[in-house]
Amino acid sequence: MKTNRSIRAAFVALAAIAMMAVARPAAADVKDYEFQLVQPTVPVGPESVISVRLVNMKTGKPVPDAVIFATRLDMAPDAMAEMISKTTAVPGGEPGVYRFKANVSMEGRWQLSLGAKVQGETGTVEGKLVIQARK
Numbered sequence: 598m599k600t601n602r603s604i605r606a607a608f609v610a611l612a613a614i615a616m617m618a619v620a621r622p623a624a625a626d627v628k629d630y631e632f633q634l635v636q637p638t639v640p641v642g643p644e645s646v647i648s649v650r651l652v653n654m655k656t657g658k659p660v661p662d663a664v665i666f667a668t669r670l671d672m673a674p675d676a677m678a679e680m681i682s683k684t685t686a687v688p689g690g691e692p693g694v695y696r697f698k699a700n701v702s703m704e705g706r707w708q709l710s711l712g713a714k715v716q717g718e719t720g721t722v723e724g725k726l727v728i729q730a731r732k
């Protein structure tokens with residue numbers, strides 16, 4: 598019954614990995630940060646700029662110098678998750694505001710998903726924002 602035992606061991610190992618993935622200890626501090634839209638709407642166009650502000654909810658202050666390492670823009674809110682636009686970071690703007698240029702090709706709701714590292718904090722700040730595109 599050696600085989601059964603090693604299969605069982607493999608299952609136990611897999612279960613442990615799965616549990617770690619689900620119950621990964623969230624660093625308390627990243628919960629204090631939030632992404633907010635600067636404007637709720639953007640114009641439809643090939644080079645629309647979306648501005649988001651990263652705010653420390655405890656202090657109410659914007660957070661400059663965060664490293665935004667993941668963005669995704671898609672039309673999931675209008676049931677078109679497969680409709681994805683590439684985003685490009687645009688420099689400038691006031692401290693704590695992060696701007697992204699994208700081809701917003703269609704009127705409707707777009708979702709911007711963000712991941713960021715904040716200096717001095719472990720963990721990742723994640724946010725999903727819904728923007729209305731208008732002609």
Ligand SMILES: [Cu+2]
Pocket residue numbers: 672675677680703705
């Ligand atoms: Cu669409």
